[in-house]
Amino acid sequence: MSVHKAISEHVGKQNKIITRFAALDQQREYYIEQALDLCRRGLPFSADKINEITAEINELSKQGIIPARKYVTIEMIEEYASKTR
Template identity: 40%
Template sequence: MSVHHAISAHSASQAEYIVLYRKLDVMREVRIERAIEQYQAGEAVDLASINEVTQQINQLAQRHHLPPRKFVTAAMIESTNK
């Protein structure tokens, strides 16, 4: 394989990880917004589903030099109370 093909293959692979990272980040943000709405409505909040996605993001981040995300705590959700 030529150097050009190797570099192209590496770039394509990196692009795939970045796309996956962004999709997971959007999914995390949607879940955070839903948790805030649930908290404000007095409903139970499921942080496990948020932090499951956060864990996936952080695994990608660690392997591919992307920024990690903080795990979400109840205090974080409560601090958004309006």
């Protein structure tokens, strides 16, 4: 295999990981905003969807290209919502 082809394949794999990360991160932010909105309105909410996406992101991060994300707790959402009212 030529060096050029090997580099192209490597970059292609990295690009797929980065693209997947960007989509997951955007989805995670959407779920965070939903939880914050529900919390501010005094409605029931959970961090389950946020943390499902976080788990996927953290699995991708094991490949060393993208950063891991922290898992979110109900308390974190409540604290942030109270600061940004």
